[in-house]
Structure formats: structure tokens, C-alpha cells
Amino acid sequence: MNIKISKRMSKPDFQGEFTAGILKAAADPTLISFAGGLPNPVSFPVHAMDDAADKVLKASGVQALQYSGTQGYLPLRKYIAERYKKMDIEVDPSEIIITNGSQQALDMFAAVMLDPGDKIIMEKPTYLVALQTFHLYDPVVLSVDLNDDGIDVEQLKAAVAQKPQFIYLIPNFQNPTGLTYTEEVRAKAAEVFKGSNVMVLEDNPYGELRFSGKEGHSFAWYLGEQCCLLGTFSKIVSPGMRIGWIVCKQKDIFEKLLNYKSTMDLHTNIFCQMVLTQYLSENDLDEHIEKTKVLYKQKAEYMMSCMAKYFPEGVSYTKPEGGMFIWATLPEGVKAVDVQAEAIKKGVAVCAGDPFYEDERGVRTMRLNYSNSSDEQMDKGIKLLSEAISEVMAK
């Protein structure tokens, strides 16, 4: 039989081989993995969730098992809307769609906004699966450098002048760099967007995991309906339930997002939506997050102390104020893919920077995840990684 696969899925997988490698490393118990982005399971509220599931099935079992509306469970949308008040943003539950993790919302937004050849702006580097998703829609990607204080505003001006459809950005503890925009950069970037037709898609999976420094304003605070917000419970409660959301105040886009979602899978599983809502109604999420932050702060500091102890001269790295990642930069001429290959031989998985860029390859940056390793693993893993770096440098 002669099978023809669509052009869309025949293009060389957009760094699919990297993603596959990351997932494989994360699943391999013989490796010390700094490659993934898994929350620490210590942070999962297993007992409270058991209690919540029991209550939902006893009180509203039929509703939890029956078909439901596409937009998502109203009490959950109310909870999310209420929580935005902490960020000084007005969100109405009617402006929220519950999605299968915020990952699904990336596809929804791209499907509604992009025709082939349309331009989009991405941070450089950026979240690799966002790059993968958007590439399904054949856009022209304009990459704008991410500096230590946030997106490069001069480059941003030039990119916005090219009339892109939207920009995708992660202002807090960015994936992969761990960097956070300063308030000054946020204000300046917002000025660049104002008056343009560029929609801002702000992703914020790690925003609540701040363990030092001061929270900056969301672009929604600056821009109102010009900014759509992505959110998720994956990093603060549970990724396995696949519950994220998109906030969209722009009515034309909202209606299309909802139509598209209904065609994709009718609705997100209502059982998990109701169990999560029950859990949230009876537990203090901030208290729960506080524990996770204490844990991740210790993990980040411990990993940095290992880096200071073992890394050879000339390796620098970001100091995150929250989130799950540290971004290391190797000395000139040292390729991260070579270090990754050496490290894996020693039993340590890291993620070379390459897949986080639209078109740069052979870069000297790499992403290190600290949320999901024990101190012992970190000490051993960073020591072995340092040896791998030294060996590649010596070549």
C-alpha cells in the first residue's frame, strides 16, 4: 500500500528528536536527569485529592461522568478569575476556556490566528513545544533576543514593525532560561505593542513559583484585551490531570477559540475539572504553593552551589528567582550538544539549547532542571556534568 502523509507532518519534525530524547531521559531510572521539567512529586496533594474525588462522586457523580460544556466547569472558571485579582487583573469567568493543559491552548490560538506565511514573534530562546506547535501552521518566526532583564526592546520594535499576528512570551522564570522580565522592560515592551495589531500571548506556567524578588505586572495589566493569558495547574497542583486555560477578552478571537476547541475534543474531562475544583474549595492553594516554593528555592540554591563548586572556569549560568530551570552558557567554542552527548555516557541527562531556537544550531547554552532531583543526585550529577564539560573543552 502506498501511504501519503500530509506535508504538515512530513516536514522534518521540528526538533521532535530532542523532545523524544528528553522524555526518554526523564523516564530512565538509571539516569540522573536534569533534562525534563517535571514537578517534584513531593508537592502533589494526593490525600486531599482522594478526599475531593470521593466528595465529587458522592455528591455529583452523574454530572462528573456525563458530557459537559466546551468552555469548562463554571466554578473552576470562577476560581481562576478570582485568583487573577492577586495580579491586579480583572478577568470574568466568561472570558476563560478550560483546556487540556495550556499546551492545547497554544494550538487553539495558532489555529485561530495563523494562515501560512503569517509572522509571529518568539523569544530567543523559547519553549520548544510552542515552536513545534506553531510550526504546524507554517508561520515566519521572528526571533527576538532575551537579555538578562527580559526581551530586547530595540529588536522587538523592529519585529513589531513587520506586522506579525502575535507574539508568544513567558515573562516569568522563562522556559528554558529561567529569566524574568524587569518591570522596566515590561513597561517599555508594552509601549511597543500599544497601537499595533500584535496580539500578545502571555504564558505563565511558573509565575506562582517565585521564591525571591518582586512580582512584575502581566502584559494584560498594561494591554487589556490585546493580551491573552495562558495558565495551568500543572506546576502548582498536578500535571497529570491536564487542566490549563486561556483567558481571552477579545470577543471575535474568543468565539473562534471556543468553536475550534469544541471541534477538537468537545470538552476537557469534566471529572478532573470537578475534582480539582473540590480540592481548591477545601484547601488553601497559596499554602500548598508556599511549600513547593520552599522546596524549589532550596533545590535551586543547592544546584547553584554544586555548579559553583564543580563547573570549570568560563561556564556561566542564570540565577532564577523562581520556576524550575537554570540556563548555563558554556565557554566560546564549546557546543552544548557535545556536552550533552558526553554527559549521557556518564549517566547524566541535560538538554542542549538547540531545540529552543528557531534556527540556531550548535549553540553553547543548555537547560538544567532542578525541581525533580534529590540533593545527592544533584551533587553527583553536576560533578559528572562538569567532567563532561572539561573533557569537551579539552578536545
Added chain:
Amino acid sequence: MNIKISKRMSKPDFQGEFTAGILKAAADPTLISFAGGLPNPVSFPVHAMDDAADKVLKASGVQALQYSGTQGYLPLRKYIAERYKKMDIEVDPSEIIITNGSQQALDMFAAVMLDPGDKIIMEKPTYLVALQTFHLYDPVVLSVDLNDDGIDVEQLKAAVAQKPQFIYLIPNFQNPTGLTYTEEVRAKAAEVFKGSNVMVLEDNPYGELRFSGKEGHSFAWYLGEQCCLLGTFSKIVSPGMRIGWIVCKQKDIFEKLLNYKSTMDLHTNIFCQMVLTQYLSENDLDEHIEKTKVLYKQKAEYMMSCMAKYFPEGVSYTKPEGGMFIWATLPEGVKAVDVQAEAIKKGVAVCAGDPFYEDERGVRTMRLNYSNSSDEQMDKGIKLLSEAISEVMAK
């Protein structure tokens, strides 16, 4: 701000207004609704699911709340593979991907198989949300009549000669008609496919809900890897959990389906996958389905008895051997949309046939769902519907 929506989502919504109307009617407690396709909640195993959720969270809570693999929970895939033995089909768990209801698998399959302008074959009429999904990929739809004994084989030959990418069909208790292919038609249609490059996408959401007649062979029995199978727990356990699957033995297509799914939403919620698997391991699904079948048989027969009693002369309807739908045909010159409009004024929601066709409008067919109404509602609803038909006929 000047918003540009993608062409994909700017096309007149493929009958989106019908779907919206159906969902709205199903949610309106003041209406008697025969418009939807909801399972009867009496059939939901609420207590057993509560027990299963408790066991999963107590024994494997961390796994149920953490990220998981894209392909889906292996014990669930094993269960599904094992169950195909009853249908005399060999399926390996490695050939299955768990999806967010079988609805998501429709999009996955279309994304992997279709370039704009590619041809596909659909039954006429067919499942409206399949039409909606496939239309996102700009195919040329070849509609082939569905006769009382199944797809029209002569028309099918002509359509296959046009070298389409795939055919989508529902051989058992089809949505919307309730019709089932005879074994003779299955065998003849399979002969038409053999030797061609047409992939067969067989949807079978209602297949296990047979309350009379004899089960026919799946196209996978005739065609092996030329046939991909869609399945779902929505109609036999719970739609709210959104757990369906696709079986694909063709390795090139399988790999692309998996890549695409991982980009769409990483994986289907593992919490529900594990709870469902726990439920299935401790409860006899066949026994559970048996109860549902007894209920639906009674419902179908009761609805037909009401139709015999109240329908005016000249209205005919299919006699389903299972599933959830009856398909009624109005007398020549009577439009189903007019009957639908009259009926809703009287408090009864039905689904005019129009959205189930690629391009016919003003048809005289309509879909009636019997799974989710009480006998009282049926008697009253069919009586009022009959009055609506008579009024439209008299105009």
C-alpha cells in the same frame, strides 16, 4: 485594534450553528430533547468509580498526578487490545493511542493524512462533528449514499476510483441514521478497498450497544492494517472522562499520529486513565453494558411505539438494532428545519438532518435520540412533534 482571524476559522462555520443549537437544547431543562446524543445517566457506574478513584490515589497517587507518556497508560491499552479478541481482531497494545475521546482522534487522523484539496469519502449522511473536523483541512468530500443495508457499493466504487486519501465510516448503528451495514455489504465494500490506497477509518462508538440482530465483521477483520479503528468509553462507561482511542497498525501513520498528539496536549489525562483502568479491572464491563442495552432496547421500542401511535401518514423511520438514534424521513416537500422550528415552539428539540450532509440543505430527514428521555417525556414529546409535523405539512 484590527484583528485578522485565520481563513481556516473564518469560513462559515461548518454547521457550527447546528451543533451549538443541539448543545443548548440538551442543556435546557424546560425542553424535551431528542436532539443530543447523551448516554442515559442511569447507566453511569458512579459508586464503582468512586471506589476505583480511591484505590488509584491510595496505591499510585503520585503516578496519577504526574506527567505521563503520550501513547497512554499501558494497562488500559492492554485491556482495549484484549477486548478486540471478541471481535476476532488481533490488536497489540503498541498499536493503540489513548485520546481525549475518539473526537480527538478524528483531528489527529486528518492532520496526518490530509493536504488541502485531498479527497475523502464520507457516508451520506454522516457524523456532523467529523464533517466539521475534516473541513479544517480543506478536503474535497465525496459523499456516498447510505442505504438501509449499508453504504452504496456502486457509488463507493466510483468514489474509490477518484483516489481519495481515506474513507470515514460508522458501520454499526450509524450516527445519525441508526443504520447498520449487513455482512454482505461489508464484504463487498472491503473488496472495493482492497488493492487501493484508501485508508479506512472505522468509527464504532455504539458497536457494543447491540440489542438485536447479529454483529458484523469490522473492516479491520477484512483489511488488516488498511483499516484504523476508533473507539471510546463514552457510550459504555462515561463520556465525561474523555477517554477514547485509535488503533493504527500502519507504522508510518502511527508514528505521525503519536508525534502530533504529543504536540497537541502532551498526553491524555492520566488520572482518569488510571481510574477507568482500575474500574475495568474490578468490574465486569459486559455485565454493565448488558444493563445499558436492556434499557436502550426498551427506550428504542417505546419511542417507535409512540411514533406508530402519533406520527402522521407518510413519515417513515429506521428501526435500529442498537445504538442511540432513530432517523425519520418526512413526506416529500416537508423540510426538517421547518419541523424543527415548529417543534421547538412546542417545547421539543429535534435535530434536522441538514448538518449531517456535506452539501444538501432543506432535507426531509431528522435525527431522534432515545437514550436519554423518560417514557413520559417520549410520549409527550413525540405527540407534540407529530403535531408540529402535521402543521408544517398543512402549510
